Amino acid sequence: MFPFLDLSIVNRPYADAINTAIRSIVAxxxxxxxNVVKEFESNLSYFLARNGLNEEQAGEEKENPGxxxxxxxxxxxNGLDALRLILRAYIEIGRINHGDEVIVPANTYIASVLxxxxxxxxxxxxxxxxxxxxxxxxxLERYLTPRTRVVMPVHLYGRVCWDDNLKKFAxxxxxxxxxxxxxxxxxxxxxxxxxxxRSAGALGHAGAFSFYPTKxxxxxxxxxxxxxxxxxxxxxxRALANYGCDSRYHNIYxxxxxxxxxxxxxxxxxxxxxxxxxxxxxxxxxxxxxxxIQSPYITLPAPTDTPxxxxxxxxxxxxxNRQRLLRYMTEHGIGHDIHYPTAPHRQPCYQRLxxxxxxxxxxxxxxxxxxxxxISSCTSENDALEIAKLLSQFQ
Ligand SMILES: *Cc1c(COP(=O)(O)O)cnc(C)c1O
Numbered sequence: 166m167f168p169f170l171d172l173s174i175v176n177r178p179y180a181d182a183i184n185t186a187i188r189s190i191v192a193x194x195x196x197x198x199x200n201v202v203k204e205f206e207s208n209l210s211y212f213l214a215r216n217g218l219n220e221e222q223a224g225e226e227k228e229n230p231g232x233x234x235x236x237x238x239x240x241x242x243n244g245l246d247a248l249r250l251i252l253r254a255y256i257e258i259g260r261i262n263h264g265d266e267v268i269v270p271a272n273t274y275i276a277s278v279l280x281x282x283x284x285x286x287x288x289x290x291x292x293x294x295x296x297x298x299x300x301x302x303x304x305l306e307r308y309l310t311p312r313t314r315v316v317m318p319v320h321l322y323g324r325v326c327w328d329d330n331l332k333k334f335a336x337x338x339x340x341x342x343x344x345x346x347x348x349x350x351x352x353x354x355x356x357x358x359x360x361x362x363r364s365a366g367a368l369g370h371a372g373a374f375s376f377y378p379t380k381x382x383x384x385x386x387x388x389x390x391x392x393x394x395x396x397x398x399x400x401x402x403r404a405l406a407n408y409g410c411d412s413r414y415h416n417i418y419x420x421x422x423x424x425x426x427x428x429x430x431x432x433x434x435x436x437x438x439x440x441x442x443x444x445x446x447x448x449x450x451x452x453x454x455x456x457x458i459q460s461p462y463i464t465l466p467a468p469t470d471t472p473x474x475x476x477x478x479x480x481x482x483x484x485x486n487r488q489r490l491l492r493y494m495t496e497h498g499i500g501h502d503i504h505y506p507t508a509p510h511r512q513p514c515y516q517r518l519x520x521x522x523x524x525x526x527x528x529x530x531x532x533x534x535x536x537x538x539x540i541s542s543c544t545s546e547n548d549a550l551e552i553a554k555l556l557s558q559f560q
Contacts, residue, residue: 167539167548169500172378174543176385179435183385186431196427205430206238206390208437209374213238213392216441217364219357234360236367236392237399240425241406243387244347244375248280250423251343251371251391252315254401256284257418260341265314267343270300271508271528273319277345278509280373281317288518289313290510292527296467298481299326305334315341318369320349322504323381323447323478324469325365327354335359335369342369347389348478350374350382351444355471360394365476367392376433381447381478382440388429443542447477450540450549454480457553462486462560479504480540482556487534490559494536497555502537 176183190201214233218226226233241247255261263285269277271290281288289308294301300318316335318326326344335342342359346366358368366372376388391402401418404411409420455465464483469475481504484490494501508528509515522529538552 166498167500167552168543169502169537169539170379170541171543172383175383175541178542179432179439182435183432186435187428190427190431197424199427201427201434202240202425202430205425205433205437206240208434209390209392210235210238212437212440213364213367214362216351217353217358217362217367219361219363222361234362234394236360236362236394237396239391239399239403239406240430241389241391241402242423242425243389244345244373244377244380245276245280245389246406246421246423247373247375247389247391248277248343248345249283250402250405250421251373251393251398252280252284252286254398254405255315255341255371257405258397258401261286261314264312266310266312267315267317268300268305268308268313268340269317269345270319270321271510271525272298272505272531273321273345273509274347274505275509275512276347277317277319278515286315287312288509290518290525290528292525293321293531295527295531297324297326298322298466298531299324300331302326302328302330302334305331309338313338313340315343317343317345319345319347320352320365322481323348323352323476324466325349325352325354325368325474327358327365327368328356332356332359341371344369344372346372347375347377347380349476350380351440352476353471353473355474362394367394370395371398376429381443381476382433382436384429384432386426386429388425388433390425444476446542447540448472448475449546450544451475451477451480453546453549454482454538454540454553457550457557458482459557460559462490463556477540479537482536482538483531483534484536485534487536490536493559494538494556499552499555500539503535504537505535506532508532
């Protein structure tokens, strides 16, 4: 049997340290905010800065330690709220307005689109590249209108969506780049971000992170974060997440309560130092799948140019006869899931978007073909080889 994912196994190596950290919060508090949350924000900021160094910055950092440009990080309640807060904050500080358009991949998880419509913005659903399954960065012009203000790359399945095309497109059209980095934490782009940093989530103007328990860095409940090099945005996000106050009992925005819980921050402080190891292990399993899945009935997305660009939140295979493949996998004890069977434009809640379905053929085709196979610390290298062999025998 090859389980798709068992979170109790994933979290077992950290359990003692997590219990100790939580016990200390139980004993002393604080139960909202406080140092544990601040520590996590600072830990994530350093992680993003260090992990995403380009060669020039790495040299500088060696000669002059502490010279790293650090993104600001605000811990928040979950990934959807991270996206909502970024978009609402941009409206509050006057950078965008209700009714502005946001280009977003049509094949994303629905949360990306929910954040856009929640803020009173208009999602413009873009077809992905059938090779990378991410935004087709060379073909974004066709989604531009005079109302386009934001582009939202989603680092789907853990594959970073960032290149010179996207950078140029954003710069030339004066667009804000808001990354949905719920799935790509730890991924490193091959090209500098707008602020030099190459870490997914710190490439554009603002990045949203999710620490939902199944994500590569998972909490034990809901949690999320916003990262940005823009101090004004960071301040507005922090205020909005705390009822809109800039100081106690002084509300400058009609805000929310979207704070990061200290108990979740404690869990994340334990697990973050191990994230690069977790991601490296996922890459190793992905390499085994890539080398050993050989079947005329199964295709794989294109490989990345550099290994660090992918953290394999999911390993996707594509099958035209998915129904049969799923039956075969069940018969052979191979755990699986589908991310995602129904794209946002096909959801009942989004009938009002009136998406022109004939223009979203690639997205619809992907929804009918994608299968996620096991790729987590529950899967050994040997399991991956066995799974690849079994999949290669499918006909
Ligand atoms: C998980 C996820 C989200 C939402 O994160 P939550 O923490 O569950 O709110 C948003 N976008 C994508 C692409 C996701 O995978």
